[in-house]
Each structure stands twice: as structure tokens, then as C-alpha cells.
Amino acid sequence: xxxxxxxxxxxxxxxxxxxxxxxxxxxxxxxxxxxxxxxxxxxxxxxxxxxxxxxxxxxxxxxxxxxxxxxxxxxxxxxxxxxxxxxxxxxxxxxxxxxxxxxxxxxxxxxxxxxxxxxxxxxxxxxxxxxxxxxxxxxxxxxxxxxxxxxxxxxxxxxxxxxxxxxxxxxxxxxxxxxxxxxxxxxxxxxxxxxxxxxxxxxxxxxxxxxxxxxxxxxxxxxxxxxxxxxxxxxxxxxxxxxxxxxxxxxxxxxxxxxxxxxxxxxxxxxxxxxxxxxxxxxxxxxxxxxxxxxxxxxxxxxxxxxxxxxxxxxxxxxxxxxxxxxxxxxxxxxxxxxxxxxxxxxxxxxxxxxxxxxxxxxxxxxxxxxxxxxxxxxxxxxxxxxxxxxxxxxxxxxxxxxxxxxxxxxxxxxxxxxxxxxxxxxxxxxxxxxxxxxxxxxxxxxxxxxxxxxxxxxxxxxxxxxxxxxxxxxxxxxxxxxxxxxxxxxxxxxxxxxxxxxxxxxxxxxxxxxxxxxxxxxxxxxxxxxxxxxxxxxxxxxxxxxxxxxxxxxxxxxxxxxxxxxxxxxxxxxxxxxxxxxxxxxxxxxxxxxxxxxxxxxxxxxxxxxxxxxxxxxxxxxxxxxxxxxxxxxxxxxxxxxxxxxxxxxxxxxxxxxxxxxxxxxxxxxxxxxxxxxxxxxxxxxxxxxxxxxxxxxxxxxxxxxxxxxxxxxxxxxxxxxxxxxxxxxxxxxxxxxxxxxxxxxxxxxxxxxxxxxxxxxxxxxxxxxxxxxxxxxxxxxxxx
Numbered sequence: 096x097x098x099x100x101x102x103x104x105x106x107x108x109x110x111x112x113x114x115x116x117x118x119x120x121x122x123x124x125x126x127x128x129x130x131x132x133x134x135x136x137x138x139x140x141x142x143x144x145x146x147x148x149x150x151x152x153x154x155x156x157x158x159x160x161x162x163x164x165x166x167x168x169x170x171x172x173x174x175x176x177x178x179x180x181x182x183x184x185x186x187x188x189x190x191x192x193x194x195x196x197x198x199x200x201x202x203x204x205x206x207x208x209x210x211x212x213x214x215x216x217x218x219x220x221x222x223x224x225x226x227x228x229x230x231x232x233x234x235x236x237x238x239x240x241x242x243x244x245x246x247x248x249x250x251x252x253x254x255x256x257x258x259x260x261x262x263x264x265x266x267x268x269x270x271x272x273x274x275x276x277x278x279x280x281x282x283x284x285x286x287x288x289x290x291x292x293x294x295x296x297x298x299x300x301x302x303x304x305x306x307x308x309x310x311x312x313x314x315x316x317x318x319x320x321x322x323x324x325x326x327x328x329x330x331x332x333x334x335x336x337x338x339x340x341x342x343x344x345x346x347x348x349x350x351x352x353x354x355x356x357x358x359x360x361x362x363x364x365x366x367x368x369x370x371x372x373x374x375x376x377x378x379x380x381x382x383x384x385x386x387x388x389x390x391x392x393x394x395x396x397x398x399x400x401x402x403x404x405x406x407x408x409x410x411x412x413x414x415x416x417x418x419x420x421x422x423x424x425x426x427x428x429x430x431x432x433x434x435x436x437x438x439x440x441x442x443x444x445x446x447x448x449x450x451x452x453x454x455x456x457x458x459x460x461x462x463x464x465x466x467x468x469x470x471x472x473x474x475x476x477x478x479x480x481x482x483x484x485x486x487x488x489x490x491x492x493x494x495x496x497x498x499x500x501x502x503x504x505x506x507x508x509x510x511x512x513x514x515x516x517x518x519x520x521x522x523x524x525x526x527x528x529x530x531x532x533x534x535x536x537x538x539x540x541x542x543x544x545x546x547x548x549x550x551x552x553x554x555x556x557x558x559x560x561x562x563x564x565x566x567x568x569x570x571x572x573x574x575x576x577x578x579x580x581x582x583x584x585x586x587x588x589x590x591x592x593x594x595x596x597x598x599x600x601x602x603x604x605x606x607x608x609x610x611x612x613x614x615x616x617x618x619x620x621x622x623x624x625x626x627x628x629x630x631x632x633x634x635x636x637x638x639x640x641x642x643x644x645x646x647x648x649x650x651x652x653x654x655x656x657x658x659x660x661x662x663x664x665x666x667x668x669x670x671x672x673x674x675x676x677x678x679x680x681x682x683x684x685x686x687x688x689x690x691x692x693x694x695x696x697x698x699x700x701x702x703x704x705x706x707x708x709x710x711x712x713x714x715x716x717x718x719x720x721x722x723x724x725x726x727x728x729x730x731x732x733x734x735x736x737x738x739x740x741x742x743x744x745x746x747x748x749x750x751x752x753x754x755x756x757x758x759x760x761x762x763x764x765x766x767x768x769x770x771x772x773x774x775x776x777x778x779x780x781x782x783x784x785x786x787x788x789x790x791x792x793x794x795x796x797x798x799x800x801x802x803x804x805x806x807x808x809x810x811x812x813x814x815x816x817x818x819x820x821x822x823x824x825x826x827x828x829x830x831x832x833x834x835x836x837x838x839x840x841x842x843x844x845x846x847x848x849x850x851x852x853x854x855x856x857x858x859x860x861x862x863x864x865x866x867x868x869x870x871x872x873x874x875x876x877x878x879x880x881x
Contacts, residue, residue: 098342099162107158107338109430110190110441114154115384116425117186117208121215122147122403123418128208129427129435134419139409144216145223146179148401149263151383152295153183155331157452159341160259163349164446170255172570173452174246176272177263177295178224178236179402185211185221188230188453190437191445196454197230197605205435227599227606231453233460233569235592235599240269241562243292247278248566249457250288252508254360256457256570257289257352264296264305271558271589276322278559279372281533283547284359286508289352292324292374297381299398308378315376325351325371331379341377348373386421389414461607461669463571467510468503472496472663476688477655482704483683483729483880489655489722490577490617490679494525496659497575500666501529501550509572513552513560521577521617522679526551557585564612565593573610573666580616580676581632590635594642594672601645601670611648611671615662617679619785620809621723621822624680627815633786633808639674640752640790644761649674649752651785653725654684656691657750664695676785678722680818683879685725685748698754698763699773705732705746705880713745714843715836716778720749721785724808727822728783730829730878735836738850742843744836747773755794770798777803779839783827784808805835819871823861830854 099107120128122145127138153175164171175184188194189211194201201207201214214220221228225236234245246260266272282290294315296308307315312328319326327344331337351373358370382400387393394404405421408414432438449456456462475496477487497512504510512518512526531549538545552563557578564574593612600606620631639647648671652658658677665673685702686694694700706713719728725748732746749755751763758764765773774780776799784791788806795801812824822828834854837847857874864872 098346099339103162104335104338106440106444107162108334110444111154111158111334112425113427113430113437113441114158114183114186114190115151116422116427116430117189117211118150118154118182119147119385119422121145121182121185121212123408124212126209128212129205129431130419130422134415134422136409136415139415140217141409142217143403143406143408145182146402147182147385147404148299148381149177149180149295149297150183151385152297152331152377152379153177153180153261154186155337155341155379155383156259156261156293156295156377157183157187158444159338159345160452161445162342163345164450164452165444167349168450169257169349170450170455171452172233172249172256172258172455172457173231174234174242174249174258174260175225175232175236176239176242176261176266178239181221181223181225181229181236182215184225184229184232185215191451191453193230193451193453203436208435227596227603231455231458233458234565235596238588238592239263239266240271240558241565241589241592242266243272243275243290244278244559244562245566245569246290246292247275247282248563249570250282250290251511251563251567252286252572253288253457253570254286254356255288257291259291259293261293261295264294264298264308265300267294267307268305271562274556274559275562276319276324277554278563279323280535281552281554283533283535284356286548289356289372291348291352294374294376296376296378297383298396299381299401301401302398312376319374320371323371324374326374326376329375329377331377331383334384337379344375348375384424386417389417457570459605459607460569460571461609464607464609465507465509465571467500467573467610467666468507469663469666470496470499470503472659473688475659477684479684479687481880482685482702485684486681487655487684488522488679488681489652489658489677490522490615491525492655493615493658493662493677494523496662497523498525498529501526505529511550511552511564511567511572511574512577513564513574514577515553515555515557515560515582516577516579516618518551518553518577521615523577557582558589561586561589565589568609568612571609575613575615575666577615577617579630580619580635581630583614583616583635584632584638587635587638590638590672591642594646597646597670597672598643608669611665611668611673613662613665613673614675616674616676619676619678620813621785622678622680622818623813623815624818628813631809631813631821633676636674636676636752636786637790639672640794642672644753644756646670647672647674647753648763650750651676651721651752652695652750653719653722653748654682654686654691656684656686656688657695660688660691660695661750676721682722683726685729694748695750698751698765699747699749701773702729702746702748705729706744707736707740708743708745711743712775713778714743714840716745716747716774716780717832717836718747718749718774718780718782719784720752721783723822724783724785724827727827727829727832729880731832731836733880734829734833734854738853739837739843739847741846742836742840745778752794755791755798757797760797774798776800779836780804781832781835781839782806783832805839807832807835817865817871819861819875820865823858828858830858
């Protein structure tokens, strides 16, 4: 029996026509919004930008989801995978009134409609892709591939939320999207919401066919059943039968979802039948309802409908006439009244209030965000009697802290850990005292801390972890993303898109603050004992440092207590991307907790105990950022004090990388007077850095005499070797730093010959020793600060 009555069918079709009209008119019109007069060239925008091809299909899905919400009171978040579909998303936000609520100048009348059209893809207006400006959106639409992983992140711990995720067939070809289908193996219907993927196959990318659109239904069914879905097929060509088919498919999908959730939440028996999550495959022509052809070349149903189907309407009267025929085919005078308002019977179709998908609270997740309950990080401090004597593992201490974050937020269920590698490998294993790894697959006796209710999300896909976490944060929750440093660069593009999103949201007063995205890079370039050159790459710092200063923060804590202080700060922060780089291996610890707090609050400080300048003007400054560079720098200062005690050495440690930047470029930049207190205005600075050396040169540009900064860091030399050999290969060892300091102080040259000879001899001894003994020299492995 059809889901829709004849009256419903007619109203849904007419509402679809209204949204299609608005989508097309946004691309073309700057005036005459209701076509009350014959269309003329001066009514057309001077630059035609935007994408029509996917818009009618998105509108089709939207109006049917509205009907489902009205019938069931479902809480549905519309996630638009085709980022080019902004005309559709904006059209529906306008029809629902949300757009006017957020942009009051764009009223729901003829004047407002004219402004609405003029705003689209024009200077000072709204971008042509789905963006933060678009009500109801939760991600930037410029890059494809992330819609489905965002949808799953959004519904984790949101038991009443249904994310209707439209996956474009072009997007379906991307690696991240292809990996996202497996997310149902991590979706627990007892505590999570549901995702309804709607694979929208309209046949073409910008100029070529899409893979899945050319696959027959039988092949698609086999593929998705293999993933664990039950596909429902809707073929849209003739609109009226398509409306009926879509309504029936949505009702069946929704019923199946509620049945799965009821079974999981109420222990209902299934009779041994495995229920699969539904998925809708919707086939429609590209540019559906648009112009059929131009000069004998097909438009609707071809790649020519992808962007602007008729490009020369302003100059070609025949094209202008065809555009007018196209727009009038929607009969706008029967959809909008003389004042430009949607007629009452159509205005009554969408849901009301925050049931509107364009006003869904989860699409502006800061409205729902609750503060994370955090333990006192000081209780996890490593006690130190003196610097450089105690050995500890920084991430082990952090793991204990994160364990108790899970405990304190158990009832709220708004914190998760997303890890593509392995939580134990990153030395965060203490979290398993409070929670488990999540899986919906069978659990075997050989498994370790694995259960459906686990809150540690481990999957060997950086894309999935990043996307899940983004979706989780964007809908008002909190999380952390530990990752191997070399492989986090896999998500460079995803980070870029999220950072752009945050930057834009900060400029929109109606966007509420969300929790920061927190990266913890642990298995870093300098300690890859089990791996080698393939795992040695600190390039993610370069990616992050170039984003807007209002968004990014970069921390390199040198020891466990600094890591605890930094991470507590990051978990409390909002609207940032926080990058924290900290080693997981046993290493010397430098600061007690009180000193660590002061150091992290300032961002950089002089370690007076490590130098011998005694507050006087130093001959040379040894600076460092990162745990391994800190070790080598302090050891270099020790060597210089021992072999050249007359040389006045100052040691400066930098924990907040952006503190090096002038304040004009980053809000964390040290004030000029404080920068001078640390580095002086003229002393030579030997800087040992965790990453690629050019970053430090870029950051200190604009500081006094930046040419005096001589940076040692990763210079793309590596292999499977000993820890000390890694710093030797990259000319950042304590001996290299000490010799560089000597070279930069002419007055000390005469008495430095013996020390230089010793340092060079030690380097040669090292090379011989590791090849014979396969480990570092005792004077390296057993070294402590005296």
C-alpha cells in the first residue's frame, strides 16, 4: 500500500519544485526573483558559479526526510556528502525559515529572496560549497570523502539521533569513504544512534562517469550485503513514481532501524535472524528536472549538468529563453504568493523548531556541549628530587589521567579515545582499567579488553579516527586522537578542512563553541626502535603551523609533568586544533609539577639549573623544543660546562612552539621584552628542534636578529638504528650542538681545541661502538644530570 496519499504526493512534489526553483535561481539570478517580468540579461549575475547537477536529488531526499520527521517525530541530522550541493541545502534552510532566523536581512519575501539569490557565491556572500555558513551543516563541503565517517561520529553516544547521510557517487570513489562503510562494526545500537546512508547515484563526476553508477543493482546489493547492510533501491526518473518509492523505502528503513535498536535496548529475541542496517541506493538523472539538451547535446542525465548547465545566458538570447523556460517549469507563481512567501499549504510541510534539519541542535553542536569533568592532573605527577635523574614514561602517566577522565565522565558518556594504531603501543594502557576497545564483532577468548560498550575506538584507519572524532566534536562531545607521528599526515587534508571550518565558525556569531580537536603524537621520529625510516617523519607540525593562528596550538612537552599540564589545558579548551608531540619511551624527567605548570603557562623559560650564565648575558643560548632535543640540549650544556667552564651558556626550553612567533602573528607569541629575557637580542642561539628546521626560522622571523638562530632538527636522515644514532645522523646530537655553540663564539676558539677534538672522537667512537655492540655507548644510555 502506498505510503503517500494523493494529497501528500502532490504537496511533496510541489515543495520539491520550490526547492529546485530556489536552487537553480541562486546560481543565475540577481534580480527578478519571482520572474514577474520576462527574464532579461540584466537579471542574470555577471559570474555564474555553483553546481546544479546534484541539487535536485538532494532536494528530493530532503523533502522526503521532512515527511518522515513529521510522521515519526524522528530527530534527523541531514549530512550532505556532495559538497557541491550548497544550492539545495541553502534552499531548504530558506524554505524552513532557519536561514532568515540566522541572517535576518534575508527575509521570506520578494526582497529577501532577491538578497538570498544575490548572496550565493558572490563577494561578501555565501560560498558555493556547503560550509559553516550553511544552517544544518556539520562539515566543510569543499573536499569529498568524509560524510559517512562524520555521520557515525555524530551518532556515537547519541541514542536518539538518526544521521541521514547522503553519499554522492563521486564521493563514493574516495578512499576515506570506501573505508567508512565498515563503521557499523563499531556502532552499538544499545547506546548509539543510527546512520542511514543514502547512496545518490546520478551517474557522473565533473566530466566522467562514476564507478558505482555503472554497477548493476545486483552487484551493489552483493557489495553492501557483504559490508553488513540491507540495500533498498529507488529509481528516480518519473518524479511521481519516484516519490512513492522513496517514501516506502524511507519508511522501511526507519522501521528496520527502530527494530534493531529495540532488540538491542530491550533484549528482544530475533528468532536467530541477523538484522542488517538499512541503506538506500537512489538513482536519479544528473541535473534532474533541468534543461534536457542544448544544441543537440544532452544536459539532464549527463556530465554537462554538473555545474552551470547554461553558461552563456547573459550573452545568448536563445540560452536566456531556455533558462526562463526551465525556471518557469517549476511554476513559481503557484508556489510563492505575490509577496514572495511560500504558500501556506507548503509552508506547513516542514517540521517545526529544532526538528527542522536546518535547525537541528546537533548541527550546531556547541549548543549541546557540556564541560568535560577532569581530574586534578597534579595527582598523576612524577615526583622528582632533582632534574635529569628520574626516568619515566610520559604517556604512561597520561594514560592514568585519561583513565580517570573516562571514570569521571562515565554517566555523561561524552568522551572517547580514537586511535588508529594501538593504545597499548602508545603506552596509554591504563585506560583499559576504565573501559574497553569497542567492537560489534564476536569477541574471542584470545581478545584483550574488547566489548560492545568500549569507549576506545581502535581501527587501522587514520581517516576513520579523524572523521569519527570530528563528527563527535561537531555534535558537542569531547575526545583525543593518539597517533603515530609519521602516519598522522595521512589526514593532512581532513585536518585542513576542519581547521578552515573552525576558523569560519569563529566569524559566525550563531555558531557555538565546540571542544578542541586534540592530537597526541607519540611514536615519533626520534624513537622508532621497532621500525625505521618509513616511520620517521615529523611533517604534521609543518601542516598545522601554517593554519590560521586563531585556530592552531602546538605543544612539545619535554617530560611527563609538562605533558599532563598541557593535556589538561587542551581538554579544557574550545575551538582549537591542539597538536601535542610527546615520546612514549622511558626518558629522563626534568621538572617537578609546580615548575612544569609555570613553564607550560609561560610557553618557554630559562632552565637556570642547566646553564651557567647565572643571570648574566650569556655567550651562547642553547634552546630546544621536543623531548629528545631537550635531552640532547641539556647534555650539550653539561658537556660545555665540564669541558669549557668559562663559556657562559643559557638553556631555554620551549614547550609552546607558537610562543616563538611575534604576537602580531600568533596570540601565544611571547611579548618582545620576555623574548629578549629568554634569548637576548644578540646572543647566538643554537636551537635543537623536534621537526624540520625551517619552521623555527619561519617562526622567529620578525624577532631581533633572526639570523642568529642556528637550528638543528630532522633533516630526513633515518633508518632502523639506535636512539642516539638518530640524533647523530641528523646532526642534532649533544656533541654536534656543543661544537656548534663553540663555533658561534669566536672568543672561545683558542681554548676549545681540546674539547672539539674530544667531541669528534666521541662521535667516531659511537659509530664504531653501535656496529659492534648493536646498542648505544654506556656514556649515552647511562647519562644523567649531575
